[in-house]
Amino acid sequence: MNHEFEKFSDPGLPEHVHRNADVDPIAEKRAEQQVAILFVLSALGTILLIGSYIFIKPSSFIYLPVLGDTNTQQLLLGVGMAMSLFFIGMGAVQWARKLMSDTEVIAERHEFRSPDEDRADFVATVKEQAALADVGRRTLIKRSLGLALGLAGLSPLILLRDLGPLPKKEFDTTDWKKGTRLVTDPGDRPIKPSDLEVGAVAQVLPELSGGTVRSLENIGKDAVLLIRLRPEEFNLDTERLSWTHEGIIAFSKICSHMGCAVALYEQQTKHLLCPCHQSTFDVTRAAKVIFGPAARPLPQLAITIDADGYLVAQQPFTEPVGPSFWERSS
Amino acid sequence: MTNKERIAGNVAGYVDDRTGAAKWLKKNLTKVFPDHWSFMLGEIALYSFIILLLSGTFLTFWFDPSQRDVIYNGSYAPLSHVQMSAAYASTLHISFDVRGGLLMRQIHHWAALIFMTAIVVHLLRVFFTGAFRKPREFNWLIGVGLLTLGIVEGFLGYSLPDDLLSGTGIRIAEAIIQAIPVVGSYLSFFAFGGPFPGHVFIPRIYMVHILLLPGIFLALITIHLMLVWYQKHTQYPGPGRTEKNVVGYPLMPVYMAKAGGFFFIVFGVTAFLGGVASINPIWLYGPYTPGQISAGSQPDWYMGWLDGLVRMSPPIETHAFGHTISWNILIPGLIIPGILFTGMALYPFIESWITGDKREHHLLDRPRNVPNRTALGIMSLTFMLISLINGGNDIIATHFHLTINGIMWFTRIGLFTIPPIAFVITKRICLSLQRADRDLVLHGRETGRLVMTPAGEFIEVHEPISAAKAWTLTQHLQDPALAIENVDEHGVRNPAGIKGRIRARWSVANAEQIPAATVTERKELEDGHH
Ligand code: HEM
Numbered sequence A: 001m002n003h004e005f006e007k008f009s010d011p012g013l014p015e016h017v018h019r020n021a022d023v024d025p026i027a028e029k030r031a032e033q034q035v036a037i038l039f040v041l042s043a044l045g046t047i048l049l050i051g052s053y054i055f056i057k058p059s060s061f062i063y064l065p066v067l068g069d070t071n072t073q074q075l076l077l078g079v080g081m082a083m084s085l086f087f088i089g090m091g092a093v094q095w096a097r098k099l100m101s102d103t104e105v106i107a108e109r110h111e112f113r114s115p116d117e118d119r120a121d122f123v124a125t126v127k128e129q130a131a132l133a134d135v136g137r138r139t140l141i142k143r144s145l146g147l148a149l150g151l152a153g154l155s156p157l158i159l160l161r162d163l164g165p166l167p168k169k170e171f172d173t174t175d176w177k178k179g180t181r182l183v184t185d186p187g188d189r190p191i192k193p194s195d196l197e198v199g200a201v202a203q204v205l206p207e208l209s210g211g212t213v214r215s216l217e218n219i220g221k222d223a224v225l226l227i228r229l230r231p232e233e234f235n236l237d238t239e240r241l242s243w244t245h246e247g248i249i250a251f252s253k254i255c256s257h258m259g260c261a262v263a264l265y266e267q268q269t270k271h272l273l274c275p276c277h278q279s280t281f282d283v284t285r286a287a288k289v290i291f292g293p294a295a296r297p298l299p300q301l302a303i304t305i306d307a308d309g310y311l312v313a314q315q316p317f318t319e320p321v322g323p324s325f326w327e328r329s330s
Numbered sequence B: 001m002t003n004k005e006r007i008a009g010n011v012a013g014y015v016d017d018r019t020g021a022a023k024w025l026k027k028n029l030t031k032v033f034p035d036h037w038s039f040m041l042g043e044i045a046l047y048s049f050i051i052l053l054l055s056g057t058f059l060t061f062w063f064d065p066s067q068r069d070v071i072y073n074g075s076y077a078p079l080s081h082v083q084m085s086a087a088y089a090s091t092l093h094i095s096f097d098v099r100g101g102l103l104m105r106q107i108h109h110w111a112a113l114i115f116m117t118a119i120v121v122h123l124l125r126v127f128f129t130g131a132f133r134k135p136r137e138f139n140w141l142i143g144v145g146l147l148t149l150g151i152v153e154g155f156l157g158y159s160l161p162d163d164l165l166s167g168t169g170i171r172i173a174e175a176i177i178q179a180i181p182v183v184g185s186y187l188s189f190f191a192f193g194g195p196f197p198g199h200v201f202i203p204r205i206y207m208v209h210i211l212l213l214p215g216i217f218l219a220l221i222t223i224h225l226m227l228v229w230y231q232k233h234t235q236y237p238g239p240g241r242t243e244k245n246v247v248g249y250p251l252m253p254v255y256m257a258k259a260g261g262f263f264f265i266v267f268g269v270t271a272f273l274g275g276v277a278s279i280n281p282i283w284l285y286g287p288y289t290p291g292q293i294s295a296g297s298q299p300d301w302y303m304g305w306l307d308g309l310v311r312m313s314p315p316i317e318t319h320a321f322g323h324t325i326s327w328n329i330l331i332p333g334l335i336i337p338g339i340l341f342t343g344m345a346l347y348p349f350i351e352s353w354i355t356g357d358k359r360e361h362h363l364l365d366r367p368r369n370v371p372n373r374t375a376l377g378i379m380s381l382t383f384m385l386i387s388l389i390n391g392g393n394d395i396i397a398t399h400f401h402l403t404i405n406g407i408m409w410f411t412r413i414g415l416f417t418i419p420p421i422a423f424v425i426t427k428r429i430c431l432s433l434q435r436a437d438r439d440l441v442l443h444g445r446e447t448g449r450l451v452m453t454p455a456g457e458f459i460e461v462h463e464p465i466s467a468a469k470a471w472t473l474t475q476h477l478q479d480p481a482l483a484i485e486n487v488d489e490h491g492v493r494n495p496a497g498i499k500g501r502i503r504a505r506w507s508v509a510n511a512e513q514i515p516a517a518t519v520t521e522r523k524e525l526e527d528g529h530h
């Protein structure tokens, strides 16, 4: 390009235009009144707040369209507080917009970079001071200081060690043992196969040995779902089939993905669905994953009946239940 | 001197005698703040943080952060005599037996949502207008830090009431910790003081929620604002606005009244939401137990994109040498978020490396004038949005009669295809907007009036635009691409070959622009007309 293009130039700040209230005393008065009205509205809001705190019964409800049944007191407290705050704000903003000066002002900016001289000075000072401490030469000191600081930095980690016990084998085991009875949750009643109709589901837990209290940690590992199908509906290998009893099959209820409770059973498709990320397991095929992010089937619990005809576990789970972890071997 | 003036003088004198701050105060009380609606986004974030401090402190007076078992006997009859944690029982107590307690809980939760939304929109404003450029990179980093910590803080708060919904959230967080290779099960046991859920997690995150993180927030926000103050606010381009000045209103009284008033407005609106709009009705979910779950459970929106990524992840795990790596958890739960947030934090430095631009910038960009950056921003947003959609796949499926399978495949494929398409489209749009600006400056505004030329043709009358407008539309910098040599002066291939090539390509893409109109061109056109 051989000829220079002339660029548009900055025309500078536009001329200031006066507002109505700046030039017309009546408009000014009106603006003043508007602001005052807003502040008075705020005061009314606070009175509403105080009134509803004292005079309205906390147990009274009103029905409102859209909102439904609403606690009257909480509602009016909220509306009162909202008015009380909102109108202070509106008043202040209106005041600023209508009555305070609206002349734009210009301030200068300065580059942050210091003059070269100052920067050079600064670098020189740093070098000088460092030289005074002989940092460059004292390698032994530097290295040992590095070691000391590094180790000192580790100590918080050491001190946090007692946050919890080591996991040991905790992730691998549950409370299900050979012969543990299946009991209903809630209710803690042992169950017989006849208690479950075909198509039914039940949540069960291992029976507690006398006197122990069931904790959430136990439930978090032990929760099991029982589902009863017609035996011919299964599509299992012989071992897995031998883990069922009269069409009743038992799976860990703790999702093999991230541990949510796999709570939804679709009777028609015989699918178990986890509501967290929709992993779907096919009950007829040993809880094989047929949809979603879970990478493993739900562990199956081998069940049978004991001498009294109650459902019991044949053996513990043969793999850890719940989400994966580093030490898990399969 | 009136009496009032004398008192004011005395107070000022008293302060100055003890601090010598008269000069500093004078300068700062008249400090200039430019005015624009988009500058209020950061303010909303700040104000909702203050609301969170106030309402949160109110909640601490009754909230009992304990996982000890209690039998509920408060006034919410459906849960009477139910065994639950003290944390859940005290949240019920706040909701039903403390006057204004439910209001404060709902204000706190709404304020948290507003806080996160404001941070995100504020961050987008900063991104798309290039406000993160030198000298404001520190504030960009602080902002990314605040966003990250905000997500954590919001999640912890959500987890405190120990209801069935929030307990499920903790369960998932535990699974992510547990999935970390090598140390996962140890970290989980340390965090939970033993097997999940244990009795220590809620007391521990309570300390983090009300002390540790708010303290860090306060420190970061203070630095953030001090930097804004010291570096002075950026401003949008326009007549009279240059890189060397700030045009706006003085702090006292106009800005103070507007900003102070705006705080009350934000607080008022939040209180209104808290009063009328039910949020997180924990009494409907029941107490947490690992054996149960509430269907259709949804996290707050700022967690939703993570949930969506987890949901669409393919079921991949590696089992080898007696160990398991859960890619289906690690990739969506840690690796992708890690990459996204690191990329976001580093963006200012990447851009300045690509453009070679080391100048200070105080005038904001109009997004269309930086097509590459704008397109990149829209691309990332699209990515987030698609993840977020999948986070609500169950709700969307029932609402619009779609299958979850369909939504999942749509988002799985869409996650990789739609963002690049969004990039290309955005870039095109930016360039055509630039072209429109150019036409507007050169040809003026269409008036819709037709006149007949002597030759009998109809032409539309164009009205020239104002000098101010012409300046605003043409003032932006249009830097050429970096000239990067792939060979050095000895004819040897540049050792930084690949890096250099990426930089060169990106730099060329960045420099793609429609040349801004010039006076010369407009003159030529006008002369041509006559
Ligand atoms: C950025 C800051 C904060 C965010 C995003 C946040 C978010 C949340 C959320 C979403 C909840 C759940 C509320 C519910 O629906 O029950 C919560 C609970 C709670 N927050 Fe915060 N919070 C913040 C700061 C604070 C501060 C500063 C305090 C105290 C000084 C606090 C105290 C509490 C308490 C006591 C609860 C439990 C009571 C309850 O859930 O009803 N929060 N927080």
Ligand code: FES
Pocket (backbone or CB within 6 Å): A255, A256, A257, A258, A259, A260, A274, A275, A276, A277, A278, A279, A292, A293, A294
């Ligand atoms: S926890 Fe069950 S699908 Fe994720």
